[in-house]
Amino acid sequence: MARLVDGKPGVLNVGLAQFAEAVVAAGGAALQIDWAPPAAGDRAAAMALARLVGAPRVEEANRTAFAAFLAASPVLRGVCTVRELPGLDRRVLLHAGPPIEWVRMCGPMQGAIVGAILYEGWARDAEAARALAASGAIRFAPAHHHAAVGPMAGIISPSMPLWVIEDKVSGRRAYSNFNEGLGKALRFGAYGSDVLERLKWIGIVLAPAVGAALDALGGVELKPLMAQALTMGDEVHNRNAAASALLLRRLAGALARTTSSSQGLAEVLDFVAGNEHFFLNVSMAACKAMLDAAHGVPGSSLVTAMARNGVEFGIRVSGLGERWFTAPAASVDGLYFAGYSAADAARDLGDSAITETAGLGGFAMAAAPAIVKFVGGTPEDAIDNSLRMRQITLGESNVFQLPALDFRGTACGIDARRVVDTGIEPVINTGIAHREPGIGQIGAGLTRAPLACFAQAVLALDELGRA
Amino acid sequence: MARLVDGKPGVLNVGLAQFAEAVVAAGGAALQIDWAPPAAGDRAAAMALARLVGAPRVEEANRTAFAAFLAASPVLRGVCTVRELPGLDRRVLLHAGPPIEWVRMCGPMQGAIVGAILYEGWARDAEAARALAASGAIRFAPAHHHAAVGPMAGIISPSMPLWVIEDKVSGRRAYSNFNEGLGKALRFGAYGSDVLERLKWIGIVLAPAVGAALDALGGVELKPLMAQALTMGDEVHNRNAAASALLLRRLAGALARTTSSSQGLAEVLDFVAGNEHFFLNVSMAACKAMLDAAHGVPGSSLVTAMARNGVEFGIRVSGLGERWFTAPAASVDGLYFAGYSAADAARDLGDSAITETAGLGGFAMAAAPAIVKFVGGTPEDAIDNSLRMRQITLGESNVFQLPALDFRGTACGIDARRVVDTGIEPVINTGIAHREPGIGQIGAGLTRAPLACFAQAVLALDELGRA
Numbered sequence: 033m034a035r036l037v038d039g040k041p042g043v044l045n046v047g048l049a050q051f052a053e054a055v056v057a058a059g060g061a062a063l064q065i066d067w068a069p070p071a072a073g074d075r076a077a078a079m080a081l082a083r084l085v086g087a088p089r090v091e092e093a094n095r096t097a098f099a100a101f102l103a104a105s106p107v108l109r110g111v112c113t114v115r116e117l118p119g120l121d122r123r124v125l126l127h128a129g130p131p132i133e134w135v136r137m138c139g140p141m142q143g144a145i146v147g148a149i150l151y152e153g154w155a156r157d158a159e160a161a162r163a164l165a166a167s168g169a170i171r172f173a174p175a176h177h178h179a180a181v182g183p184m185a186g187i188i189s190p191s192m193p194l195w196v197i198e199d200k201v202s203g204r205r206a207y208s209n210f211n212e213g214l215g216k217a218l219r220f221g222a223y224g225s226d227v228l229e230r231l232k233w234i235g236i237v238l239a240p241a242v243g244a245a246l247d248a249l250g251g252v253e254l255k256p257l258m259a260q261a262l263t264m265g266d267e268v269h270n271r272n273a274a275a276s277a278l279l280l281r282r283l284a285g286a287l288a289r290t291t292s293s294s295q296g297l298a299e300v301l302d303f304v305a306g307n308e309h310f311f312l313n314v315s316m317a318a319c320k321a322m323l324d325a326a327h328g329v330p331g332s333s334l335v336t337a338m339a340r341n342g343v344e345f346g347i348r349v350s351g352l353g354e355r356w357f358t359a360p361a362a363s364v365d366g367l368y369f370a371g372y373s374a375a376d377a378a379r380d381l382g383d384s385a386i387t388e389t390a391g392l393g394g395f396a397m398a399a400a401p402a403i404v405k406f407v408g409g410t411p412e413d414a415i416d417n418s419l420r421m422r423q424i425t426l427g428e429s430n431v432f433q434l435p436a437l438d439f440r441g442t443a444c445g446i447d448a449r450r451v452v453d454t455g456i457e458p459v460i461n462t463g464i465a466h467r468e469p470g471i472g473q474i475g476a477g478l479t480r481a482p483l484a485c486f487a488q489a490v491l492a493l494d495e496l497g498r499a
Numbered sequence: 500m501a502r503l504v505d506g507k508p509g510v511l512n513v514g515l516a517q518f519a520e521a522v523v524a525a526g527g528a529a530l531q532i533d534w535a536p537p538a539a540g541d542r543a544a545a546m547a548l549a550r551l552v553g554a555p556r557v558e559e560a561n562r563t564a565f566a567a568f569l570a571a572s573p574v575l576r577g578v579c580t581v582r583e584l585p586g587l588d589r590r591v592l593l594h595a596g597p598p599i600e601w602v603r604m605c606g607p608m609q610g611a612i613v614g615a616i617l618y619e620g621w622a623r624d625a626e627a628a629r630a631l632a633a634s635g636a637i638r639f640a641p642a643h644h645h646a647a648v649g650p651m652a653g654i655i656s657p658s659m660p661l662w663v664i665e666d667k668v669s670g671r672r673a674y675s676n677f678n679e680g681l682g683k684a685l686r687f688g689a690y691g692s693d694v695l696e697r698l699k700w701i702g703i704v705l706a707p708a709v710g711a712a713l714d715a716l717g718g719v720e721l722k723p724l725m726a727q728a729l730t731m732g733d734e735v736h737n738r739n740a741a742a743s744a745l746l747l748r749r750l751a752g753a754l755a756r757t758t759s760s761s762q763g764l765a766e767v768l769d770f771v772a773g774n775e776h777f778f779l780n781v782s783m784a785a786c787k788a789m790l791d792a793a794h795g796v797p798g799s800s801l802v803t804a805m806a807r808n809g810v811e812f813g814i815r816v817s818g819l820g821e822r823w824f825t826a827p828a829a830s831v832d833g834l835y836f837a838g839y840s841a842a843d844a845a846r847d848l849g850d851s852a853i854t855e856t857a858g859l860g861g862f863a864m865a866a867a868p869a870i871v872k873f874v875g876g877t878p879e880d881a882i883d884n885s886l887r888m889r890q891i892t893l894g895e896s897n898v899f900q901l902p903a904l905d906f907r908g909t910a911c912g913i914d915a916r917r918v919v920d921t922g923i924e925p926v927i928n929t930g931i932a933h934r935e936p937g938i939g940q941i942g943a944g945l946t947r948a949p950l951a952c953f954a955q956a957v958l959a960l961d962e963l964g965r966a
Contacts, residue, residue, distance in 0.1 A: 263869035264741050265731040265902070274731050277744035284751055285769035294755060302752035401902035402730035411902055435732070435868035435878055436903060 068455045077452055077487040080494035084333065084449050089497065090351075093331035097350045098426045098445045101326035101334070101390075105200040106318040108252040108279075111243030114190045117178055117207065123154070126175040128186025128383045129341025130356040134165050134172065138342030138378050143221025143469020144185035145172075150223055151231050152189050158223065176337055176348070179324065180207040181316045181383035184219035184465055185342070192231070193239030197254065197317040199325055206324060208317035210234050213307040214473060219382075221469030233299075241300045245286035252282050254318040255431050258392070261311075262442075263435055267400040268315040269384055269393030270407060270461040270476055275311035280304045316383060319390035326350055326445075333493055334426060335446040338389045338458065338481050342381040342465075347485045349448055349493065357489045359482035364464045366477015367408045378467040380479045385460050391429050391444025394459035394478065395421045398434040399442075407461050407476045417459045417478075418443065424450040424458065448493070451486040535922045544919055544954040547961030551800065551916050556964065557818075560798035564817045565893045565912045568793035568801070568857075572667040573785040575719040575746075578710030581657045584645055584674065590621070593642040595653025595850045596808025597823040601632050601639065605809030605845050610688025610936020611652035612639075617690055618698050619656050625690065643804055643815070646791065647674040648783045648850035651686035651932055652809070659698070660706030664721065664784040666792055673791060675784035677701050680774040681940060686849075688936030700766075708767045712753035719749050721785040722898050725859070728778075729909075730902055734867040735782040736851055736860030737874060737928040737943055742778035747771045783850060786857035793817055793912075800960055801893060802913040805856045805925065805948050809848040809932075814952045816915055819959055826951035831931045833944015834875045845934040847946045852927050858896050858911025861926035861945065862888045865901040866909075874928055874943045884926045884945075885910065891917040891925065915960070918953040 043062040045052035052062035071077035084090050114120060125148055127141060134142070146161040149170070155161035164170060175182050182188050186209075194207040212230055216222040246252065257278050264274030284301065291297040304310050320337075327336040332350035339346055346356040361379040368374070387393035397403060398418035401411035418434060421443040428441030446458055457480035464475040510529040512519035519529035538544035551557050581587060592615055594608060601609070609632070616628035616637070631637060642649050649655050653676075661674040679697055683689035713719065724745050731741030751768065758764040771777050787804075794803040799817035806813055813823040828846040835841070854860035864870060865885035868878035885901060888910040895908030913925055924947035931942040 260740075263732050273727075274741060274744070277741070277748050280748055280751065281744050281772040284747065284772055285765050288755070288761060288765035288768050294761070298752050298755035301755050305748040305751055405906075411905055438878055439872075 070455075071452045071487055071490070072455055072483055074487055077490050080490050081449060081452055083494055084490060084497070085453065087497070089331045090333055090449070090493070093329045093351055094334055094426055094447065097326040097329040097332040097334040100329070101322055101445060102430055103201055104322040104325035106197045106206070106254045106321040107200055108246060108254055108314055109196045109198040109205075110246045110251070111193050111239045112196050112207070113193055114188055117180070120178060120190070121171060122190065123169065124171045124173055124190070126173055126178060126180055126182065126186065126188040127341060128175060128182055128184065128381065129339045130344055130346030130358050131174055132172070132341045132343060136343055138381065139467050139469045140221030140378050140381060140465045141185040141187070141342050143223055144187035144218050146469070147218045147221075147223030147227060148187045148189040151228055152191060174339070175383060176339055177354070178207075179205060179320070181320045181339075181386050182209050182219065183211070183312055183316065183384045184382040184463065185221055186383050187218060191235065193235050195314055195317055197314070197321045198251075199321045202325055204321065204324055206317045206321035208313040208320075210239060211307060211309050211313045213303075214309065216470065216472050220465045220472040222472060223470060237296050238300055238303060241287060241291045241296060242283065244290040245283050248286045248290050249282070252279070254314065257282070258315065258318065259431050259433065262396060262399040262432055265400050265402050267393050267396040267403060267461060268311065269387040270463065271400045271403045272311040272315065273308040275315065276304070276308050279311050279314065312384065315392070316386050319386045319392065322390050323386065328353070331493070331497065333448045333490070335389055335448055335486075338385040338460070339383045340380045340385065342378055345380060345482050345485060347448070347481065347489060349489045352489060352492055352496070355492065357485045357492070359484035362479050362482060364462055364475075364477045364479045365408070366464055366475050367406065368464070368475035369473070372466070372474035376466050376474055378465040380460070380462060381465055382462070384462065385481065388458055388460050389446060391425065391432060391442040394461045395444065396432060396434060396442045397461065398436045401436070403461065407478055409478070420456060421459065423454050424456050448486045448489040451483065452490045455483060457481050457483050537922075538919045538954055538957070539922050539950055541954055544957050547957050548916060548919055550961055551957060551964070552920065554964070556798045557800055557916070557960070560796045560818055561801055561893055561912075561914065564793040564796040564799040564801040567796070568789055568912060569897055570668055571789040571792035573664045573673070573721045573788040574667055575713060575721055575781055576663045576665040576672075577713045577718070578660050578706045579663050579674070580660055581655055584647070587645060587657070588638060589657065590636065591638045591640055591657070593640055593645060593647055593649065593653065593655040594808060595642060595649050595651065595848065596806040597811055597813030597825050598641055599639070599808045599810060603810055605848065606934050606936045607688030607845050607848060607932045608652040608654070608809050610690055611654035611685050613936070614685045614688070614690030614694060615654045615656040618695050619658060641806070642850060643806055644821070645674075646672060646787070648787045648806075648853050649676050649686065650678070650779055650783065650851045651849040651930065652688055653850050654685060658702065660702050662781055662784055664781070664788045665718075666788045669792055671788065671791055673784045673788035675780040675787075677706060678774060678776050678780045680770075681776065683937065683939050687932045687939040689939055690937060704763050705767055705770060708754060708758045708763060709750065711757040712750050715753045715757050716749070719746070721781065724749070725782065725785065726898050726900065729863060729866040729899055732867050732869055734860050734863040734870060734928060735778065736854040737930065738867045738870045739778040739782065740775040742782060743771070743775050746778050746781065779851065782859070783853050786853045786859060789857050790853065795820070798960070798964060800915045800957070802856055802915055802953075805852040805927070806850045807847045807852065809845055812847060812949050812952060814915070814948065814956060816956045816960065819956060819963070822959065824952045824955040824959070826949035829946050829949060831929055831942075831944045831946045832875070833931055833942050834873065835931070835942035836940070839933070839941035843933050843941055845932040847927070847929060848932055849929070851929065852948070855925055855927045856913060858892065858899060858909040861928045862911065863899065863901060863909045864928065865903045868903070870928065874945055876945070887923060888926065890921050891923050915953045915956040918950065919957045922950060924948050924950050
């Protein structure tokens with residue numbers, strides 16, 4: 033005790049930094065430790081966590097779920113329409129994120145619904161479409177409830193074409209709509225005649241042509257293509273330049289053999305060549321297929337979906353069935369296109385965070401240093417994000433490698449327990465939509481999955497385990 | 500003096516490391532400085548260097564030459580044949596590297612010449628072709644002497660199609676042949692019927708189709724495409740996966756519009772899609788066009804070509820006209836395909852080091868971490884190579900950026916003086932050919948441009964300056 037009073041103190045400080053500052057001001061040495069209590073101080077979640085961390089039942093379930101995730105092998109099999117999906121009635125519209133009613137939807141989602149109604153011919157004009165949407169005559173359902181995913185608003189209507197992705201291991205399928213390209217697009221809530229014309233062209237020309245080419249090819253294996261794209265500067269969420277070019281490369285010859293109209297062929301090749309995000313929707317459905325393979329393992333804390341409807345952020349967990357655990361959707365910290373600012377931005381939106389759920393996107397930013405020109409930060413930040421995500425995942429991908437990290441696999445298999453324990457929220461690369469419908473993308477940036485979703489999931493998992 | 504004897508010495512040691520080791524063994528502190536005398540101890544070259552370093556005449560000439568290099572803007576303009584090149588007689592064969600006679604040529608180059616003679620129909624069989632080549636009835640000339648470049652053996656015969664690259668600034672053109680793909684290929688000295696059949700198909704189907712598409716497009720700007728490829732993991736010498744996919748993306752729609760035969764179109768698309776090195780030859784001619792823009796500035800020590808004929812490595816320097824400065828070609832340190840070893844390897848071969856001369860290839864390895872799986876080393880080595888090359892160049896590219904180095908430009912504009920002064924030899928990524936003709940590529944790796952070429956150039960520049 034005498035030594036403590038006589039000598040100069042050397043202090044490790046946890047918590048409020050002011051204590052350390054006082055020591056330093058008095059001539060002592062103090063090191064501030066970056067630490068936060070588990071579950072950000074939420075006592076109930078922390079108690080649940082204490083029971084779940086290291087619990088053999090959870091560990092075993094996670095091993096099973098993670099192995100199933102790693103083993104899944106998505107193949108781009110072909111093209112279908114929503115009508116061919118099981119369990120869907122005639123007047124249903126699928127949307128991104130967890131369930132939400134018309135009145136609570138954000139601007140871009142309402143706009144996209146108006147566009148989808150016009151596209152289907154269910155209403156004469158936007159006003160009538162809006163009235164129909166509000167009338168209750170149309171059922172809205174999360175795309176995730178029907179094995180599908182869609183970027184941004186994610187609106188999918190019955191006659192829209194869908195990519196069919198099949199997991200070779202389970203035979204289970206996942207679906208996504210076609211990417212329309214940048215600028216004014218349905219997924220950002222635009223519903224002008226140009227948007228509807230392009231959607232019709234996608235349905236009549238593009239999708240059948242690509243479908244025939246895929247039939248001729250017998251499908252395209254997606255894991256090798258995505259792994260190659262990671263060595264070519266993509267993280268296959270916000271940067272799909274390489275993956276889109278690689279998919280075009282795979283399809284081009286087959287398209288030439290199977291497309292009868294040379295005008296149609298030229299249009300299709302031009303469209304695919306002109307859209308660096310063409311692969312995004314395929315990437316999303318591939319990730320959905322991998323994660324669905326890991327879903328439904330009792331006791332598992334593996335996160336199998338993260339999705340946003342523009343109002344709420346929701347997650348699903350392997351051992352917790354069809355439940356969503358939600359929190360308010362965050363804003364996105366990013367770079368804005370000229371003329372726009374954070375005041376114009378919609379909140380975090382879309383099913384595309386399924387890529388991060390599978391260890392890609394923000395988790396694989398180290399593969400895509402050039403993305404920082406688009407989402408902000410430095411190439412070093414990109415690497416730091418990939419490294420930090422290792423603290424909340426069950427392992428590393430055996431297929432998706434990060435060249436800049438000496439070919440280590442991407443961190444994947446988000447463990448809800450570890451998110452709560454460390455307070456590290458999953459990082460997400462994302463586009464930013466204008467909050468008004470129809471204006472489109474106004475920027476891109478980084479956001480985080482809210483800790484509260486994971487804390488709820490941990491509580492539910494603990495409750496279920498003790499039931 | 501007393502302090503030196505009494506105290507413990509702190510020593511910086513230059514030269515033999517043993518002196519430093521003795522100090523350390525005696526309890527002192529010694530730091531070994533990594534230093535070598537300029538010109539590796541060559542007194543004449545060092546004296547010349549002393550006169551050239553900082554000489555206003557040379558500095559001014561280099562500013563002019565480097566500015567011209569940076570300003571050049573190569574466009575992929577179309578397709579022609581060798582016959583359309585000025586100054587070429589009927590029975591000439593172009594080859595890679597500095598001048599060389601038939602008897603001294605390496606195996607792959609002799610094999611490629613046999614193939615070219617058979618392709619042209621100048622001889623009935625390989626034996627007759629060999630006799631014709633040895634007879635003196637055919638003139639051999641470096642491709643570089645006719646504004647052209649070719650990878651590996653680089654053999655170009657009169658009826659072969661060529662890429663036409665035009666510098667928009669000067670209107671000057673550069674040329675390269677078409678890439679045949681991997682495996683057995685003329686550039687590795689293979690001349691079997693499969694090789695000749697493919698060459699014919701390239702001449703009859705591929706080149707006219709691509710030429711028509713380029714006519715329809717009005718050309719393709721190459722600097723933006725190559726810059727984009729650098730953000731997609733290429734260094735556009737040994738890795739052209741992205742650039743080839745990007746070129747296909749640019750050409751696909753136009754090909755569909757201009758190719759009348761749908762069978763031909765499908766073949767062309769399949770061929771381009773199946774060859775990740777398709778862009779290599781375009782990259783080489785683009786670099787040639789940029790460097791030719793900097794050539795011929797009196798007094799300039801800027802290196803405007805590095806090329807190898809498999810026996811000698813040669814360089815040309817802006818202020819030294821058409822002269823070559825040569826040294827024996829080095830072996831390549833690399834990774835071999837299964838079943839091959841260094842004992843099977845030809846020495847460093849081909850005009851493709853024009854990419855390094857322009858600050859790409861080995862100089863831009865930091866853009867292509869995944870290339871180390873092909874040429875050896877680690878992603879860190881790749882970054883180190885890009886950093887080290889800054890010590891021997893006049894500046895950085897204003898277009899070609901390295902994302903991993905925080906978007907700094909690639910080191911470019913090799914200054915012969917700095918190479919001699921530092922002893923740092925330009926690093927080159929390259930393929931490795933089997934030393935026997937016809938076997939093909941057996942590996943890839945790294946090599947260096949021999950210091951002796953640069954020392955000779957420095958002597959010549961000094962002599963010319965004093966004349």
